[in-house]
Amino acid sequence: MTETTHQPQTQEKAEGAIARFLRSTELDPRLIGMVGALLLIWVGFHFYGEIVLGDGSFLTPRNLWNLSVQTASIGIMATGMVLVIITRNIDLSVGSIVGVTGMYMGLMQVEWLPQYLGLGHPAIWIITAIFGLLLGALIGALQGGMIAYLAIPSFIVTLGGLLVWRGVAFLAADGRTISPVDTTFALIGGGPYGSIGSTGSWIVCAIASAGVIWLVLNGRKNRRLHGFPLRPVWAEWFMGILGCAIILIATLVVNSYPWPKGILKDYYGKLGQEVPEGAFIAHGYAIPVLILGVVAILMTILMTRTRFGRYVFAIGGNPEAAALSGINTRAMTVKIFTLMGALAGLAGVIASARLNSATNALGDLDELYVIASAVVGGTSLAGGVGTIYGAIIGALVLVSLQTGMVLIGFGDGSYRKIVIGAALVLAVYLDIIYRKRIK
Amino acid sequence: MSTNRGTPLVELRDISISFGGIKAVDKVTVDLYPGEVVGLLGHNGAGKSTLIKCLSGAYKADAGEILINGEKVDINSPRDARALNIETIYQTLALADNLDAASNLFLGREIVNSFGFVDETKMEAETRKIMARLNPNFRKFNVPVSALSGGQRQSVAIARAVYFNAKILIMDEPTAALGPHETQMVAELIEELKKQGLGIFLIEHDIHNVMKLCDRASVMKNGQLVGTVNVNEVTDDDILGMIIMGKKPAKAA
Ligand SMILES: Nc1ncnc2c1ncn2[C@@H]1O[C@H](COP(=O)(O)OP(=O)(O)OP(=O)(O)O)[C@@H](O)[C@H]1O
Numbered sequence: 001m002t003e004t005t006h007q008p009q010t011q012e013k014a015e016g017a018i019a020r021f022l023r024s025t026e027l028d029p030r031l032i033g034m035v036g037a038l039l040l041i042w043v044g045f046h047f048y049g050e051i052v053l054g055d056g057s058f059l060t061p062r063n064l065w066n067l068s069v070q071t072a073s074i075g076i077m078a079t080g081m082v083l084v085i086i087t088r089n090i091d092l093s094v095g096s097i098v099g100v101t102g103m104y105m106g107l108m109q110v111e112w113l114p115q116y117l118g119l120g121h122p123a124i125w126i127i128t129a130i131f132g133l134l135l136g137a138l139i140g141a142l143q144g145g146m147i148a149y150l151a152i153p154s155f156i157v158t159l160g161g162l163l164v165w166r167g168v169a170f171l172a173a174d175g176r177t178i179s180p181v182d183t184t185f186a187l188i189g190g191g192p193y194g195s196i197g198s199t200g201s202w203i204v205c206a207i208a209s210a211g212v213i214w215l216v217l218n219g220r221k222n223r224r225l226h227g228f229p230l231r232p233v234w235a236e237w238f239m240g241i242l243g244c245a246i247i248l249i250a251t252l253v254v255n256s257y258p259w260p261k262g263i264l265k266d267y268y269g270k271l272g273q274e275v276p277e278g279a280f281i282a283h284g285y286a287i288p289v290l291i292l293g294v295v296a297i298l299m300t301i302l303m304t305r306t307r308f309g310r311y312v313f314a315i316g317g318n319p320e321a322a323a324l325s326g327i328n329t330r331a332m333t334v335k336i337f338t339l340m341g342a343l344a345g346l347a348g349v350i351a352s353a354r355l356n357s358a359t360n361a362l363g364d365l366d367e368l369y370v371i372a373s374a375v376v377g378g379t380s381l382a383g384g385v386g387t388i389y390g391a392i393i394g395a396l397v398l399v400s401l402q403t404g405m406v407l408i409g410f411g412d413g414s415y416r417k418i419v420i421g422a423a424l425v426l427a428v429y430l431d432i433i434y435r436k437r438i439k
Numbered sequence: 440m441s442t443n444r445g446t447p448l449v450e451l452r453d454i455s456i457s458f459g460g461i462k463a464v465d466k467v468t469v470d471l472y473p474g475e476v477v478g479l480l481g482h483n484g485a486g487k488s489t490l491i492k493c494l495s496g497a498y499k500a501d502a503g504e505i506l507i508n509g510e511k512v513d514i515n516s517p518r519d520a521r522a523l524n525i526e527t528i529y530q531t532l533a534l535a536d537n538l539d540a541a542s543n544l545f546l547g548r549e550i551v552n553s554f555g556f557v558d559e560t561k562m563e564a565e566t567r568k569i570m571a572r573l574n575p576n577f578r579k580f581n582v583p584v585s586a587l588s589g590g591q592r593q594s595v596a597i598a599r600a601v602y603f604n605a606k607i608l609i610m611d612e613p614t615a616a617l618g619p620h621e622t623q624m625v626a627e628l629i630e631e632l633k634k635q636g637l638g639i640f641l642i643e644h645d646i647h648n649v650m651k652l653c654d655r656a657s658v659m660k661n662g663q664l665v666g667t668v669n670v671n672e673v674t675d676d677d678i679l680g681m682i683i684m685g686k687k688p689a690k691a692a
């Protein structure tokens with residue numbers, strides 16, 4: 001296949017250093033833009049705090065760790081919303097699905113299962129979590145079925161769902177708040193005990209770095225195998241080192257956020273010891289953040305490496321062509337909404353575990369943040385375009401704005417809403433300009 | 440170019456289909472033999488595309504039957520048609536604009552590796568091979584097909600129909616967007632596929648291409664079949680007469 005190797009790019013000479021850098025590394029300029037915006041927001045909040053309040057508290061391990069935990073449930077749902085929006089649909093019901101699954105999981109682990117298994121039985125958390133996922137999936141399948149087979153627009157079906165499931169969440173326990181949840185279940189929400197500590201985090205760091213290196217090497221091997229042009233060696237090194245550096249920095253940050261004194265006392269107290277002088281136990285990665293990481297990897301594989309992912313993009317690009325290619329577009333719609341529902345169920349697990357209780361307001365307005373995350377992350381409402389990593393960065397941007405406003409003393413809901421609403425519109429506007437320019 | 444050599448490859452018998460009371464195709468019967476090109480002709484809106492969509496699985500006929508090699512078949516979806524080795528180049532090309540050439544070529548039939556993952560590099564390599572045959576100037580392998588010219592998009596659609604070893608090929612105005620050189624290449628491709636024994640339905644407005652490429656021509660008007668003629672027994676004026684007047688020429692009747 002020698003004739004297919006190098007197709008010399010005629011514009012090579014004319015292109016600038018930045019263009020050459022982008023082409024060699026194959027980095028998506030939009031990704032760089034999003035990460036740049038995120039860093040700008042972080043630095044902005046930090047220095048505003050530093051200068052105006054005399055205390056820059058944004059870029060601290062404590063805040064960044066909290067940020068990661070708060071992003072988890074929105075981020076998980078945003079990965080599913082990407083598929084929904086790519087196929088030209090919308091799901092307004094995810095916040096209410098969080099509420100209804102959270103509520104029934106609360107009832108299950110606090111009021112139903114302990115009757116049969118006994119309080120604190122080790123199987124309670126897993127049965128409850130699986131139940132929550134399945135309930136979410138079932139609701140998603142029901143809505144997807146109506147969209148696909150009854151041809152009711154997804155906007156209407158899920159707007160109905162938004163109201164219906166919130167109502168069901170209230171009726172499930174007559175508006176009561178159910179707490180506390182099972183102690184093992186609560187770990188899924190994060191917190192000092194719901195984190196994997198310093199050693200665990202270093203192991204995660206090592207595995208993730210190995211994964212990055214494997215990706216780079218394997219990509220190169222594959223291209224060589226088929227005689228495609230290879231990326232320059234420096235670009236491969238750059239990508240490998242960049243990936244590992246980000247993982248390393250994240251690990252350093254979560255490992256330098258210590259357990260607070262109260263938790264230390266509680267921990268050593270349970271061991272029957274005094275808190276040693278200068279005791280330092282790091283949080284490390286929180287469990288919900290690891291769940292988000294795993295979901296992100298699996299969803300990325302699903303979207304970029306499987307037929308299912310291809311079909312999602314094809315349906316978004318041209319539903320008629322997808323159908324003519326033998327893709328069962330209706331079944332795909334049901335599957336996508338089922339997946340979305342299951343992810344909302346998973347977010348329900350994390351949200352109720354983190355709150356250590358189930359309330360009927362759980363997940364309220366989440367649908368807006370989730371949709372905004374996907375859209376800020378570059379998912380096009382016109383369909384056909386979107387990435388998983390984009391949605392997660394989008395979620396990070398929105399949650400950063402939210403927590404940043406609180407940190408600098410604008411925690412009052414109204415300011416937050418104004419800023420986030422404006423940021424959403426601005427982000428989409430910038431994306432439109434960008435897309436026009438590359439055309 | 441004699442007709443009636445044993446069992447036809449395809450028989451569409453008395454196919455009817457209507458949209459909201461309008462009969463788009465009305466009791467049309469056409470057939471196709473191996474190694475033969477049958478032209479489908481008619482004015483805009485005559486029902487040509489609709490007829491072949493019943494064969495390609497895009498539509499389900501309201502009435503009539505489809506026989507492949509003399510056996511009645513049920514085609515309920517494009518998947519069924521593909522399973523019967525029927526490949527189609529649609530007039531609209533049916534490409535997903537946001538995907539690249541290789542993804543479109545293999546859409547619905549992706550090459551997967553032993554883990555069940557889509558083998559993107561293999562698909563691109565195969566795409567490069569077939570495009571080298573069909574359109575050697577084609578270079579745009581790594582961009583969405585929305586960035587291609589009309590003719591380049593058409594080559595992708597043609598490549599998709601040819602790649603999977605069809606036995607029955609449906610081409611709905613395959614050269615509408617092509618330049619003279621590319622059109623010539625498609626003409627050569629049709630000749631070659633014909634030699635390999637494929638049967639081809641060719642929808643084509645250019646009467647010269649019809650005279651050059653087709654063995655028989657079936658003319659439709661307002662959803663009905665005007666008639667089928669052996670191309671070497673009539674003149675292009677005869678065929679034009681059929682298309683415009685909706686009448687079979689006296690000598691061929
Ligand atoms: N999906 C549809 N819904 C409603 N009417 C349709 C549909 N598809 C085709 N028709 C109608 O059926 C008739 C035949 O259309 P068809 O596309 O088969 O024409 P054609 O012979 O292919 O014309 P052209 O040469 O312009 O491609 C037209 O009157 C058209 O308006």
Ligand SMILES: [Mg+2]
Nearest residue numbers: 487488489530
């Ligand atoms: Mg047509």
